[in-house]
Amino acid sequence: MDVLLYHSAPYHVQLQFVEKRTSSNVLQSSVERRQQVFCGIGTSFSKQHSVKNADHSEAFGSLNTNRSLKAAPLRAFNESYNGPVVREGQVFEEISNTENTVSKVLIPGLPDESKGESDASISSCYWEWKPKLSVYYEKAGCENVKSPAILFLPGFGVGSFHYKKQLRDLGRSYRVYALDFLGQGKSLPIEDPAPWLTEVNLSGELNPTWGFGDKPEPWAEELVYSVDLWRDQVQYFIEQVIGEPVYIVGNSLGGYVATYFAAHNPQLVKGVTLLNATPFWGFLPNPTKSPFIARMFPWSGTFPLPANVRKLTEIVWQKMSDPENIANLLRQVYADHTTDVDDVFSQIVETTQHPAAAAAFASIMCAPAGQLSFDESLLRCGESAVPICLMYGKEDPWVRPLWGQQVKRQLPDTPYYEISPAGHCPHDEVPEVINYLLRGWIGNLESKGSATLPLVDDTEGIGYDFTKDVEFMKEESKKSVRVRFFGSKFSLWNLIWSQIKSSLQILAMTRQY
Secondary structure (H helix, E strand, C coil): CCCEEECCCCCEEEEEEEECCCCCEEEEEEEECCCCCEEECCCCCCCCCCCCCCCCCCCCCCCCCCCCCCCCCCHHHHCCCCCCCCCCCHHHHHHHHHHHHCCEEECCCCCCHHHCCCCCCCEEEEEEEECCEEEEEEEECCCCCCCCEEEEECCCCCCHHHHHHHHHHHCCCCEEEEECCCCCCCCCCCCCCCCCCCCECCCCCECCCCCCCCCCCHHHCCCCCCHHHHHHHHHHHHHHHHCCCEEEEEECHHHHHHHHHHHHCHHHEEEEEEECCCCCCCCECCCCCCHHHHCCCCCCCCCCCCHHHHHHHHHHHHHHCCHHHHHHHHHHHCCCCCCCCHHHHHHHHHHHCCCCHHHHHHHHHHCECCCCCHHHHHHHHHHCCCCEEEEEECCCCCCCHHHHHHHHHHCCCCCEEEEECCCCCHHHHCHHHHHHHHHHHHHHHHCCCCCCCCCCCCHHHHHCCEEEEEEEEECCEEEEEEEEEECCCCCHHHHHHHHHHHHHHHHHHHHHC
């Protein structure tokens, strides 16, 4: 979950043309909700907390903290969002009737114990990369020694816990790993990187936070939680823990790091899947790339925090770590409010209570940008022939589908799946679809193309755009989402022009009535 500002408008009706391989166009309609203007930052979570969803009135339990907890009912999570619904008059009903020409595909759901389907067990581990810097990770399916390895990278403010649905399901067929970036989740330091000279402050109280002290410890003198640190962390994790090239899957910030890492280490990457990847990261100039400009900034995320940064961090962190604000962020990020987010919420709250969390947050926010931009990393991946696949939630209020479409324009042969309804974290909202697409895409690469891409009927279809309704069982009921595939003949201008033509056609049809 990343920091992005987006603009919005009220509800609007939008028509799309779905281009079939036979070159026939099918007109379909949808009502797309635009969110209100919002600027948010994802953070991390106490297992004593609880976010109730559908049919539950309680939003929070109690936290073992020294501050009172405000009630934050997630009323939006009581609403079920099952996809585009048009209810604006007979004209739209007639348009929507053409959607029966969109083919339907039935895919497996997540493992169901009531049907005798067992999921993979998850192991929790720590890997000591450097002194005082231990990396937390989870793994599943290690007994599948002849199967490919998959590494999941989390978004900002979350950790490996965000991929439990992938580990339990995909771990039945692959060796699956998910790690916490240093400075996030459970990969926070076990000792204060910059302690005070005395254990108590001027008020005679114990210093409650780490990293705010007088000078850094020797092991933390050059520590800064930057994208370059995470790139190196991923490199050594693959080399020392996994031991072979892997498929990397990254959501949000994790997608940015996955692309950045692959651009620098293509020999360790068999393929990259981007799940609503953040297209930029780092707000200060990189000292290697722009040394003169970088010297204009006196602090770049190292320890200890300067006095003025400490004061600002205390103010911002108080807001950021408020469970009510965390709940509001989750309300924004998930399109389907029936998704159970209790565990995600509690894990994020628990992380915010770590004494090193506030200073780590400040270091991340003030760390310099990487040596390569997102576009430059994509260009390098293309030059190194690193396979990339795009899977984006259409209703993401932070990383709008336009960002995924721009990646598609830059790398035309990259498969791009747009899923609706799904928000910023499609792997948690519709894990059935993401897991199915991942299996199919990896199977296509492992077979060197003899197995077709997921949802593509034959090899001739990969050049064209098409839409399919994907159905699966979820909690004893059938659920359906719409997946649009953009082929190699994708054109951003054609997409924009189709939207314009659709709007004009809607306007003309409404005037007839």
